[in-house]
Amino acid sequence: MSLRHALLGLLHGAPASGYDLTKQFGERLERFAWHARHSQIYPELGKMLADDLIEVVEEGPRGRRTYAITDAGRAELREWMMRPPANPQVRRESLLRMFLLSTLDSEDARQLLARHAEAVRAESERLREVIATRFDGADDPDDPRWADRLIVEAGLRHAEASYAWTKWAMRLLETCGTR
Amino acid sequence: MSLRHALLGLLHGAPASGYDLTKQFGERLERFAWHARHSQIYPELGKMLADDLIEVVEEGPRGRRTYAITDAGRAELREWMMRPPANPQVRRESLLRMFLLSTLDSEDARQLLARHAEAVRAESERLREVIATRFDGADDPDDPRWADRLIVEAGLRHAEASYAWTKWAMRLLETCGTR
DNA sequence: TGAGGCATGTAAGAAGTTACATGATTTG
DNA sequence: CAAATCATGTAACTTCTTACATGCCTCA
Numbered sequence: 001m002s003l004r005h006a007l008l009g010l011l012h013g014a015p016a017s018g019y020d021l022t023k024q025f026g027e028r029l030e031r032f033a034w035h036a037r038h039s040q041i042y043p044e045l046g047k048m049l050a051d052d053l054i055e056v057v058e059e060g061p062r063g064r065r066t067y068a069i070t071d072a073g074r075a076e077l078r079e080w081m082m083r084p085p086a087n088p089q090v091r092r093e094s095l096l097r098m099f100l101l102s103t104l105d106s107e108d109a110r111q112l113l114a115r116h117a118e119a120v121r122a123e124s125e126r127l128r129e130v131i132a133t134r135f136d137g138a139d140d141p142d143d144p145r146w147a148d149r150l151i152v153e154a155g156l157r158h159a160e161a162s163y164a165w166t167k168w169a170m171r172l173l174e175t176c177g178t179r
Numbered sequence: 180m181s182l183r184h185a186l187l188g189l190l191h192g193a194p195a196s197g198y199d200l201t202k203q204f205g206e207r208l209e210r211f212a213w214h215a216r217h218s219q220i221y222p223e224l225g226k227m228l229a230d231d232l233i234e235v236v237e238e239g240p241r242g243r244r245t246y247a248i249t250d251a252g253r254a255e256l257r258e259w260m261m262r263p264p265a266n267p268q269v270r271r272e273s274l275l276r277m278f279l280l281s282t283l284d285s286e287d288a289r290q291l292l293a294r295h296a297e298a299v300r301a302e303s304e305r306l307r308e309v310i311a312t313r314f315d316g317a318d319d320p321d322d323p324r325w326a327d328r329l330i331v332e333a334g335l336r337h338a339e340a341s342y343a344w345t346k347w348a349m350r351l352l353e354t355c356g357t358r
Numbered sequence: 359t360g361a362g363g364c365a366t367g368t369a370a371g372a373a374g375t376t377a378c379a380t381g382a383t384t385t386g
Numbered sequence: 387c388a389a390a391t392c393a394t395g396t397a398a399c400t401t402c403t404t405a406c407a408t409g410c411c412t413c414a
Contacts, residue, residue: 001400001401002272002275003401003402005275005279006275006279009275009278009279012279012282013281013282017364017366018365018366018367019364019365019366022365028278029278030269031269032269032271032274032278033269033270033271033274033275033278034269034271034275035268035269035402037402037403038367039368039402039404039405040401040402042366042367042368043367061364061365061411062364062365062409062410063365063366063367063409063410064364064365065365077279078282078283078287081276081279081282081287081291082283084294085272085273085276088271088272088273089214089270089272090209090210090212090213090214090270090271091214091270092211092212092213092267092269093181093213093264093267093268094264094267095211095330095333096181096184096208096212096213097260097264098329098330099207099208099211099212099327099330100184100185100188100191100256100260100326101326101329102192102320102326103188103191103192103256103257103260104261108257108260108261109320112261115263139351139355140351140355141281141285141351141355142355147278147279147280147281148278150277150280150348151274151277151278153344153348154277154341154344157341157343158337158340158341160340161336161337161339161340162333162336162337165333165336168332169329169332172318172319172320173320176318176320176321180372182373196392196393196394197393197394197395198393198394201393214374215374216374216375216376217393217394218374218376218396219373219374221394221395222395222396239393240382240383241383241392241394242381242393242394242395243392243393244393244394
């Protein structure tokens with residue numbers, strides 16, 4: 001139940017409404033770590049409330065409810081964080097495509113690899129830009145941007161690794177493959 | 180519908196039964212790209228048969244049915260391969276944990292990072308071993324092990340990038356954080 | 359006063375997991 | 387003949403996506 005723990009983690013930082021949490025997913029988590037829509041978040045908050053992991057601390061306009069993490073929630077979060085991850089279930093559609101590269105003729109394969117290379121190169125560049133502009137001086141565990149800084153860096157390093165991998169694959173395809 | 184296309188891709192290589200495909204998922208795809216159980220694979224094969232993307236080419240003992248990809252299946256696979264991927268929906272539980280590192284006290288955070296580092300280091304080592312033993316000389320698009328070689332290499336490079344990232348994060352945590 | 363954003367929810371269905379269930383064949 | 391492996395399937399449940407649905411508040 002990673003959704004639940006992602007929500008607990010976000011609420012650990014500060015109280016927030018379902019709407020706030022939906023936005024935070026989109027802005028902070030979606031790109032590198034986890035994805036969730038409001039239609040999944042609202043019901044989950046309801047269940048977490050029933051389980052006393054969170055509580056309503058404020059009611060605002062338009063039915064807005066601000067939730068805060070409870071002590072039980074903090075305990076649950078820490079327990080999950082320190083528990084050895086069971087099965088790191090990967091799901092990488094782009095890597096699935098790369099796996100199936102050999103189902104294409106070499107012209108298509110070259111084109112697909114080239115497009116993939118360009119996509120990860122552009123992604124790397126974008127992330128370097130983001131780091132330089134939005135995370136300047138955030139290389140510090142006490143900076144409030146630290147959590148975001150961490151995963152942007154991970155995203156950048158992964159994108160760079162993907163780019164290097166693509167170059168490697170393209171070189172092999174060029175030198176050997178004339179299927 | 181990545182499951183469908185993963186199955187089409189595997190069948191592009193050679194005809195296989197549901198049982199074979201389940202094993203191939205476990206041995207070839209599960210670790211780096213995609214995960215599926217037989218309880219998902221069998222019904223999907225039924226639907227693909229109904230859609231004429233695959234056909235039964237042999238019936239063996241114990242009700243074994245061997246499927247082969249049809250021309251329609253090949254067309255569908257190629258179309259999917261060349262179609263620009265819509266939303267590369269990531270899902271990385273371990274990175275979610277890293278994002279939430281700042282919810283832990285620094286002692287716990289250090290321990291979690293150290294465990295993560297050790298896990299990805301061991302993974303890198305294992306993959307280097309696999310490449311040296313099982314993929315020696317497979318750096319060639321004409322080798323039947325090419326597809327597997329590709330994603331093992333991607334897995335290795337990602338593991339190495341993760342390791343380097345972890346070292347970076349640990350260094351920052353050591354030098355700055357005494358929360 | 360209209361547009362844009364705030365704010366919440368539900369319903370239907372697809373995708374994925376876990377557990378249940380059965381039985382044939384091969385091999386030691 | 388027992389154990390391992392081959393081989394297929396369904397049922398119940400959880401998770402996730404897409405679409406539908408409603409209405410308030412702020413600011414230009």
